[in-house]
Amino acid sequence: MRGVRPFALVLAVSACGAVPAPDTQDDLSVQSRAISSATLFGPPRPYAPARSNAQIAQDILELGFRLESGREIPQFSRFEGPVALRLTGQVPPLAEIETDRLIARLRSEAGLDVRRVSGAAQITIEFVPRAAMRRLVPAASCFVLPNVASWDEFRAAPRADHLDWAVIAERQKALVVAPADATVQEMRDCLHEEVAQALGPLNDLYRIGETVMNDDNFQTALTGFDMLVLRAWNHPDLQPGMTRAEVGARLPAILAQLNPRSGASRSLALDPIPTPRAWTDAIENSLAASNRRRSFAFAQAALRIALDQDWQDERLAFSLFLAARFAPPGQGEEALDALISAASIYSARPGGEVPRAHVELHLAAQALASGQYPIVLRLTENAMGPARRSENGALLSSLMLLRAQALERMGRVTEAETLRRDAMPFAIFGFGSERAADDRRDEIAALIRQ
Incomplete structure (x- = not known):
C-alpha cells in the first residue's frame, strides 16, 4: 500500500514525496499537457x-x-x-x-x-x-x-x-x-x-x-x-x-x-529480528502529525529507538532525515548534522543512491539559503543522475530549480534560465500543473530571502 504522500515544504524544500492533488478542475485539465515517463526519461535504466x-x-x-x-x-x-x-x-x-x-x-x-x-x-x-x-x-x-x-x-x-x-x-x-x-x-x-x-x-x-x-x-x-x-x-x-x-x-x-x-554485491549483516512496532508507529505518527512540533517529537522518538537498537541501516538514516526535516528553527546545526549522517549511511548501503539524492536535495536547499552556491552545484550534480534514473520528476525538477537559482546568484543567468525551462516538463509530470511547477520555483527562490 502506498501511504499518504508525506513530504511538505519542511526544512527547506520537500523531499518530493508530497505531490499535492490539483485543487480545481482547471488544474486537472492542465495535466493533459504532461508527457509520459518514456518521453521524459527515455528507456528504463533501473x-x-x-x-x-x-x-x-x-x-x-x-x-x-x-x-x-x-x-x-x-x-x-x-x-x-x-x-x-x-x-x-x-x-x-x-x-x-x-x-x-x-x-x-x-x-x-x-x-x-x-x-x-x-x-x-x-x-x-x-x-x-x-x-x-x-x-x-x-x-x-x-x-x-x-x-x-x-x-x-x-x-x-x-x-x-x-x-x-x-x-x-x-x-x-x-x-x-x-x-x-x-x-x-x-x-x-x-x-x-x-x-x-x-x-x-x-x-x-x-x-x-x-x-x-x-x-x-x-x-x-x-x-x-x-x-x-x-x-x-x-x-x-x-x-x-x-x-x-x-x-x-x-x-x-x-x-x-x-x-x-x-x-x-555488498554483504550485509543479516538481521532476523522484525522492526519493532514502536519504531514504525513513531515514523508514521511523525509523517501524519498535524503540526511540526508533534512531528519532531515523534521523529525524535523514532531516532531514540533506532539508536537503542544499534541500527546502521536505512531505518537509522530515515530517522535522522525526519528529525532534521522537522527540527525547530533554533536547531539548524543539529538538523544539518543529522542530514549529513543520513547521507553517509545511505552512501554505504546497497541501492543507496536514490535515498541519498533526497537527502542531498535538503542539503542543497540549506546551502542555497546560506549563500554557499558552489556547494549547491556540487550536491545537485551528484543527485540529479539518481533522480533521473529513478524517473522521479518531482525530485529532478526540484534539484534543477535549486541549481538554476545558484547559477543565477553566481551571475550565470543564461544557464539558469535554460535550466528552468528544461525543468518545466519534469515539474509538470511530478507536481501536476504549470501552476504547481511555478509554485515550486517560487518556493526555491524564496529560500534566499529567508
Missing part, C-alpha cells in the same frame, strides 16, 4: 540489485510472509499462469501509456506473462476520485485488494472475510484502487507498487532502500531489486500453498540461477 543473494532471500521471506500490519501470512500465494490486466473507472490521461510501459518492463525484466485487456481480467485497476477513496480508506493514496473486481464491490463490504490476503494461496483476482485526480507521477507510482504487490510480495520494509516496497517513498518506480524479487516470486520451483520454510529452502538455488553476479 539500478541493478546490489544486495547479496543471502540477504535477498531473507528480504523475500519478510516481504512475502508478513502483512504491513505485522500479521504473519502462513502460506505462499500468487497468480498461476498468464495474468490479464484492465483499466476502468475515471481513467486519467496517460494511464494507458504508463500501464503499457509498466507491463513491458514486467515482461522483459521480471519475465512475467502479463498483458492488458479490455474485458475480464485477473487484475483490475480502477481509478476513483481521491475524496471518495479517503472516505473509505483515509490513510492510503492507493492500495490493492484480493478477491474483488471493482470499487463498488469493495465499497459494499469493505471488511468482508474474503479480503484477507493471509488466507489466500492461489490468487484469482485482485483490485488496484488508484486516485483518478492524481499527478502523472503519483498515478505512475501507484501503478508500479500496487501492481507489483498484486503479482508478488505484499509487505513494505523500511530497512530496504532499493525498493518501492518501502514506505519512505524515496523509490517511486520499480527497481532492479523489485524485478528480481518478482522474478523469484513467480519462479516455477515455487507453488502456491508452500510454507515459509519450504520457500526459504528453495530460494538460494533460485536466486543463484537468476542473480549469478551476487558475489560482487
Whole structure:
C-alpha cells in the first residue's frame, strides 16, 4: 500500500514525496499537457540489485510472509499462469501509456506473462476520485485488494472475510484502487507498487532502500531489486500453498540461477529480528502529525529507538532525515548534522543512491539559503543522475530549480534560465500543473530571502 504522500515544504524544500492533488478542475485539465515517463526519461535504466543473494532471500521471506500490519501470512500465494490486466473507472490521461510501459518492463525484466485487456481480467485497476477513496480508506493514496473486481464491490463490504490476503494461496483476482485526480507521477507510482504487490510480495520494509516496497517513498518506480524479487516470486520451483520454510529452502538455488553476479554485491549483516512496532508507529505518527512540533517529537522518538537498537541501516538514516526535516528553527546545526549522517549511511548501503539524492536535495536547499552556491552545484550534480534514473520528476525538477537559482546568484543567468525551462516538463509530470511547477520555483527562490 502506498501511504499518504508525506513530504511538505519542511526544512527547506520537500523531499518530493508530497505531490499535492490539483485543487480545481482547471488544474486537472492542465495535466493533459504532461508527457509520459518514456518521453521524459527515455528507456528504463533501473539500478541493478546490489544486495547479496543471502540477504535477498531473507528480504523475500519478510516481504512475502508478513502483512504491513505485522500479521504473519502462513502460506505462499500468487497468480498461476498468464495474468490479464484492465483499466476502468475515471481513467486519467496517460494511464494507458504508463500501464503499457509498466507491463513491458514486467515482461522483459521480471519475465512475467502479463498483458492488458479490455474485458475480464485477473487484475483490475480502477481509478476513483481521491475524496471518495479517503472516505473509505483515509490513510492510503492507493492500495490493492484480493478477491474483488471493482470499487463498488469493495465499497459494499469493505471488511468482508474474503479480503484477507493471509488466507489466500492461489490468487484469482485482485483490485488496484488508484486516485483518478492524481499527478502523472503519483498515478505512475501507484501503478508500479500496487501492481507489483498484486503479482508478488505484499509487505513494505523500511530497512530496504532499493525498493518501492518501502514506505519512505524515496523509490517511486520499480527497481532492479523489485524485478528480481518478482522474478523469484513467480519462479516455477515455487507453488502456491508452500510454507515459509519450504520457500526459504528453495530460494538460494533460485536466486543463484537468476542473480549469478551476487558475489560482487555488498554483504550485509543479516538481521532476523522484525522492526519493532514502536519504531514504525513513531515514523508514521511523525509523517501524519498535524503540526511540526508533534512531528519532531515523534521523529525524535523514532531516532531514540533506532539508536537503542544499534541500527546502521536505512531505518537509522530515515530517522535522522525526519528529525532534521522537522527540527525547530533554533536547531539548524543539529538538523544539518543529522542530514549529513543520513547521507553517509545511505552512501554505504546497497541501492543507496536514490535515498541519498533526497537527502542531498535538503542539503542543497540549506546551502542555497546560506549563500554557499558552489556547494549547491556540487550536491545537485551528484543527485540529479539518481533522480533521473529513478524517473522521479518531482525530485529532478526540484534539484534543477535549486541549481538554476545558484547559477543565477553566481551571475550565470543564461544557464539558469535554460535550466528552468528544461525543468518545466519534469515539474509538470511530478507536481501536476504549470501552476504547481511555478509554485515550486517560487518556493526555491524564496529560500534566499529567508
